[in-house]
Amino acid sequence: MAKKTKESLRWLRLDNAAKIYPAARRKNWSNLFRQSVTLKDDVDTSVLKSALDVTVKRFPSIAARLRGGTFWYYLQQVEEAPEIREEYSYPLTYMNNEEMKKCAFRVIVFKNRIAVELFHSLTDGTGALVFLKSLTAEYLEQKYKIKIPCECGILNRREEPTAEELEDCFLKNAGKVPLSRKDTNAWHMYGDRHCDGFLDVTCFKIPVKEALDSAHKYNSTLTVFMSAVMMKALLNLQNEKNPNIKRQKRIKLLIPINLRHIFPSKTLRNFAMYTIPEIDPRLGEYTFDEICKIIQHKMGMEFTPKHMSCVIATNVNDEKNPLVRLIPLPIKNAVMKAVFDSVGEKKSCLSFSNLGAVKVPDEMAKYIERFDFILGVQAEAPYNCGMLSYGDTVYINFIRNIKDAELERHFFAVLQELGLSATVESNQKER
Numbered sequence: 015m016a017k018k019t020k021e022s023l024r025w026l027r028l029d030n031a032a033k034i035y036p037a038a039r040r041k042n043w044s045n046l047f048r049q050s051v052t053l054k055d056d057v058d059t060s061v062l063k064s065a066l067d068v069t070v071k072r073f074p075s076i077a078a079r080l081r082g083g084t085f086w087y088y089l090q091q092v093e094e095a096p097e098i099r100e101e102y103s104y105p106l107t108y109m110n111n112e113e114m115k116k117c118a119f120r121v122i123v124f125k126n127r128i129a130v131e132l133f134h135s136l137t138d139g140t141g142a143l144v145f146l147k148s149l150t151a152e153y154l155e156q157k158y159k160i161k162i163p164c165e166c167g168i169l170n171r172r173e174e175p176t177a178e179e180l181e182d183c184f185l186k187n188a189g190k191v192p193l194s195r196k197d198t199n200a201w202h203m204y205g206d207r208h209c210d211g212f213l214d215v216t217c218f219k220i221p222v223k224e225a226l227d228s229a230h231k232y233n234s235t236l237t238v239f240m241s242a243v244m245m246k247a248l249l250n251l252q253n254e255k256n257p258n259i260k261r262q263k264r265i266k267l268l269i270p271i272n273l274r275h276i277f278p279s280k281t282l283r284n285f286a287m288y289t290i291p292e293i294d295p296r297l298g299e300y301t302f303d304e305i306c307k308i309i310q311h312k313m314g315m316e317f318t319p320k321h322m323s324c325v326i327a328t329n330v331n332d333e334k335n336p337l338v339r340l341i342p343l344p345i346k347n348a349v350m351k352a353v354f355d356s357v358g359e360k361k362s363c364l365s366f367s368n369l370g371a372v373k374v375p376d377e378m379a380k381y382i383e384r385f386d387f388i389l390g391v392q393a394e395a396p397y398n399c400g401m402l403s404y405g406d407t408v409y410i411n412f413i414r415n416i417k418d419a420e421l422e423r424h425f426f427a428v429l430q431e432l433g434l435s436a437t438v439e440s441n442q443k444e445r
Contacts, residue, residue, distance in 0.1 A: 026075055026089040030184035030329055031284040032135035036080060036087045037350035038358065040393060042211065044109040047139065047400070048388040049146050049369075050129035053381055057123045058157055059098055065152040066095040066121055069145070072171045075180050075283055076136050076145050080114040082343055089136070092117050100124070104213045104441060106131060106390045106413070121149075126383070128153070134284070139369050139387065139400075140272055141282040144169060146385075147374060154381055166373045178280040187277045188330040189323030199360045200292070201252050201263035202395050205416030213391055216422045218410040219437040220429070225408050228432055232306040237368045238313065240401060240410065241267055242305040243432070244366050245293060247424035252295065254424075259295055266292040268362035269313070276319050287325050289316045290362050302432070359392050369402040384409065391415045 028036075035045045070077035074091040081090050096117040101124035109118070109131075118133040130146050137145070144167045151162040152171050164170045208214075229239035248265045256262055270288045279285055291312040293300055300308075315321070332338060338346070372385045387400035388411045396416040402409055412422055419442070429436050 024074065024091045026078070026091075026180065027182070028087055028089065028135055029182040029283045029285075030326075030333055031138075031286070033086070033333065034350055034354060034358075035133065035135045036082075037347045038354040038393065039111075042108060043393045044114075044390075045134040045393075046106045046109055046131050046390040047134060047142070048105050048129055048131045048386075048390075049139070049142050050127050050386045050388075051146060051150050052383045052386070053126045053128070053150075054383055055381070056126045057128055057153075059123055061157045062121070062123065062128065062153050063095070063098055065149060065156055066098065068171045069149045069152050070095045072148065072169060072173065072175060073145050073282065074175060076119065076132070076141060078118060078136060079116055080118045080133065080135060085339060085341070085343055085346070087135070087343070089118075096121065098123055101127075101129075105129070105215060105388055106213060108211070109133060137282055138272075138284045138286045139270070139367060140274060140286070141284070143167060143369060143372065144282060147372075150382075151374075151378060154378060158381070160377060162377050163375050165375055168375070168378075175282075176280065179282045181279070181281045182283060183273070183277060183279045183281045183285045184326050184330055187273070187319075187323055188327040189320070190327065191324050192328040192331050193324045195328060195357070197290070197361045198264055198266075198292075200266035200363050201248070202360075202363060203248075203251065203397060203416075203421065205396060205418050205420070207396070207415050208417060211415070214412075214414050214417075214419065215388060215441050216412045216414075216419060217386065217439040218408075218412075218422075218425070218429070219439070220408040220410070220434055222403050222406050222408055224434055225403075228434055232303055234306045234310055236403070236408070237269070237370075238306055238310045240368065240408075241269055241291070241309050241366055242302060243425065243428050244364075244399065245291070245305050245309070246300075246302055246428045247421060248363050249293065249295060249300065250424045250428070251421055254420075262295040264292045264294050266290050266362045267309075268365045269309075270365065270367045271313075271317055271322075273322060276317065276322060287322055288365075289313050302428075355393075359395050364392065364395060364397040364399060365389055366399045367401065369400070372402055372404045379405075386411055388413055397421055 078089040099122045120131040122129040148169045151168045229236050270286045273285045291309040369387050385404045387402045389398040389400040397414045400411050
């Protein structure tokens with residue numbers, strides 16, 4: 015019986031959110047994201063390889079390759095762990111079709127840092143964090159001969175995955191009333207791209223206490239507050255580039271929402287939607303307090319089971335349509351790519367994703383310096399941003415494919431105006 019269960023885990027249909035990502039790929043862009051843990055000692059690659067061999071068996075939906083069928087893409091569990099790679103000159107390098115067919119995630123080591131890069135069809139930020147923390151726990155146990163409890167999102171690597179972890183929770187939580195997809199376009203940044211495809215990463219490190227104290231001044235959560243800082247920076251940048259307010263476009267921020275907070279779920283697959291707060295510069299000036307309230311009310315209105323079930327229904331209904339299901343994959347691919355190109359990235363300036371406060375057991379914390387979360391750059395728009403907090407520090411990682419760090423400068427200026435201190439790190443190469 016155990017053998018049959020193991021065999022059934024080897025093939026998995028893509029979850030509802032994952033279906034768009036294979037179609038949206040192009041020759042110079044694949045939808046990847048990175049999570050990493052920085053340890054206090056250099057990584058022993060041989061021990062990490064042993065830990066990875068154990069861990070991949072526990073995560074068949076993440077340790078997987080992307081395959082194409084007659085009507086849909088699907089995931090096939092990899093039989094063995096991929097080779098551990100050395101760091102490139104920049105993160106999230108392009109993952110081509112051949113690589114995805116072999117394994118749609120990477121494990122990369124640089125000195126004392128372990129990074130995992132994943133194609134978004136495998137999982138979302140929450141699932142990836144469970145995988146990274148479980149891998150790190152296995153590594154530390156093998157390296158230092160210690161015992162780390164399975165808590166704070168760390169799973170027992172010797173157990174079989176549960177059915178709940180592999181569930182497509184979109185199908186389970188779809189409502190009966192779908193919502194319209196109609197929406198307005200947002201302002202997009204532009205600039206000269208790096209000719210060699212280089213991606214600049216800039217990390218803002220902010221003390222957690224300072225950030226929370228400032229957020230509380232505006233009766234906001236940390237997500238709302240930092241989202242407002244980003245929107246204010248975008249607004250200031252558009253003003254600088256186009257002073258004519260009548261010709262300015264809406265500032266819109268795509269903020270992913272972890273649906274596990276409102277629908278009980280243990281899934282390790284994609285289970286997130288998003289909200290898109292916006293401000294229209296043509297209506298006049300906005301105070302920072304106004305921006306905070308706009309974001310907070312938008313999230314409060316939409317982050318409910320009823321609303322989100324309707325959003326899910328819109329996507330699930332397309333998948334359940336009998337005509338859609340019978341369309342061959344190449345045609346389906348072309349249609350979904352056209353939809354993504356015409357709609358996908360035009361409705362927001364960038365994504366601002368907050369993984370929240372990362373917690374690990376005390377037995378593990380003493381070996382760890384920090385965690386980081388880096389979204390992949392968008393296909394056409396030049397920026398994205400990932401955020402998390404660990405210990406006493408908030409880590410906000412910008413990524414861009416253009417040369418000038420204009421948005422980062424405006425973001426830093428807004429932080430200063432609000433009285434926040436920030437340390438800035440960057441992989442920016444010499445010009």
